[in-house]
Amino acid sequence: MSKAKDVLIVGGGIAGLSTAIGLKEADVSVDLVELNPEWNVYGVGIIQLANALRALAALGLAQPAVENGFPMEGLEMFAPNGHRIMNQPQPKIAGPNFPPQNGIARPVLHKILQDAALATGLNVKLGITVDSIEDAGAKVAVTFTDGTSKDYDLVVGCDGLRSQVRQLVFADAPEPKYEGQMVWRYNVKRPESTKDIQMYMGHPKVGLVPLSDEMMYIFITDAAVDGILRVPNEDLAVEMRQRLDAYGELFAEIKVQITDPDEVVLRPFETILVPAPWNRGRVVLLGDAAHTMTAHIAQGAAMAIEDAVVLTEELKKQDSVVEALAAYNERRYERVATLVQLSQQICECERDNVNTDKIPGLMMQANKIAAEPI
Ligand SMILES: Cc1cc2nc3c(=O)[nH]c(=O)nc-3n(C[C@H](O)[C@H](O)[C@H](O)COP(=O)(O)OP(=O)(O)OC[C@H]3O[C@@H](n4cnc5c(N)ncnc54)[C@H](O)[C@@H]3O)c2cc1C
Structure with missing residues (x-):
């Protein structure tokens, strides 16, 4: 048994890039294949709670994220009439130099991660993916859709919700589950008064997330929808605006921008x-x-970065790939499973409009778990 020397990362999103960055001092050769030939991401934003900043700090990237994002102190909740009902400051767990949380545009985070990953000297191939993966014990034989093939010590599947790696290798894995709720997002101008995450607890729920001095995004979560909602492109802006009608004039200045x-x-x-x-x-x-x-607890990307930090720490620390993977499973599964379940519970309350008074408590519970050491 020995350490990994040749590693394949499948997928160049947040998890894949973070893994490549985490491997930079591990004396390994890293190949990364990314299906999207443009290697870009869509344009709205992402909330980085304190544990996301802590994980980015471990990769040496919290500083650029905060410098290119919008540092925030906490979460404000409002009644549908705009009256503030809660102001919950969050703890600073990424260290004294970093805020409790940060808002950042996805393309900006992607560029920070991409630049840092490319600086490690990894070998990137765009527009291809894996065709077959055969684990032969000491090595994994991989063929790619461009007709090439190579053997690796470790294959890391970072290819998202509809993972090809999972479909090829984890025959018994469950299928993705639609949770019966849709979310609408749009970038608008940030008013001076929006300095923290702001959530308006009416129906539908509306959130505002600062991303920079100039910009924030608005999200709207629908009530229960049977089946994934398909809206013709030309109706998207109209339908998104209509969802704000329930709030009267409260979002008038935002509405005209959508x-x-x-x-x-x-x-x-x-x-x-x-x-x-x-x-x-x-x-x-x-x-x-x-x-x-679900995004209700703003932890998906945070967990992806944490996964990468933990896996790469263990690959450096342990004597063999087998031991590193065992330690990775041990450190990650329970923590992540609890957060998946909490996100589903909050989604259910919102979607079915039941026990909505429990939502703030469930969110705080998720934040508390997320703040625990990894
Ligand atoms: C509406 C919404 C809001 C969210 N808000 C937040 C938030 O505020 N905070 C937060 O922490 N998280 C948030 N998330 C979750 C977050 O976006 C995801 O958890 C995160 O993007 C996961 O990163 P990933 O790299 O694992 O997967 P992905 O981001 O899906 O990246 C996968 C990459 O793999 C590539 N790929 C796919 N298939 C293949 C293949 N077969 N071969 C090669 N490459 C492939 C893709 O092109 C992509 O580049 C939100 C999610 C949604 C849906």
Whole structure:
């Protein structure tokens, strides 16, 4: 048994890039294949709670994230009439130099991770994926869709919710589950008064998330929808605006900015939790490929970065790949599973409009778990 020398990362999103960055001092040769030939991400934002900043700090990237994002102190909740009902400051767990949380545009975070990953000298191939993966014990034989093939000591599946690696290697894994709720997002101008995450607890729920001095995004979560909602492109902006009618004039200044259907990001909430262990031999899953939670607790990307930090720490520390993967499973599964379940509970309350008074408590519980050491 020996340490990994040749590693393949499948998927160049948050999990894959973080893994490549985490491996930079591990004396390994890293190949990364990314299906999207443009290697870009869509344009709205991402909430980074304190544990996300802590994980980024472990990769040496919390500083650029905060410098290029919008540092925040906590969460404010409002009644549908705009009256503030809660102001919950969050703890600073990433260290004294970092805020409790940060808002950042996805393309900005992607660029920070991409630049740092490319600086490690990894070998990137765009527009291809894996065709077959055969774990032969000491090595994994991989063929790619461009007709090439290579043997690896470790294959890391970071290819998201509909992971090809999972489908090829984890025959018994569950399918992604639609949780019956859709979310609408759009970038708008940030008013001076929005300095923290602000949530308006009416129906539908509305949230505002600062991303920079100039910009924030608005999200709206629908009530129960049977089946994934498909809206013709030309109707997206109109339909998103209509959802704000329930709030009267409260969002009038935002509404007039929601005009471009191409800028509306409408997504279903979907989940998956692959049962432990997240490896089959020398093939391991990270990020959304292993576990996707709903965005209600803003932890999906945070967990992907944490996965990468933990896996790469263990690969450096342990004497063999086998021991590193065992330690990765041990440190990750329970923590992530609990958060997946909490996100589903909150989603259910919102979706079915039941026990909505429990939502703030469930969110605080998720934040408390997330703040625990990894
Ligand atoms: C509406 C919404 C809001 C969210 N908000 C937040 C938030 O505020 N905070 C937070 O922490 N998380 C949030 N998340 C979750 C977060 O977006 C995900 O958890 C995170 O993107 C997971 O990263 P990943 O790298 O595992 O997967 P992905 O981001 O899906 O990246 C996978 C990568 O693999 C590539 N790929 C796919 N298939 C293949 C293949 N076969 N071969 C090669 N490459 C492939 C893709 O092109 C992509 O580059 C949100 C999610 C949603 C849906």
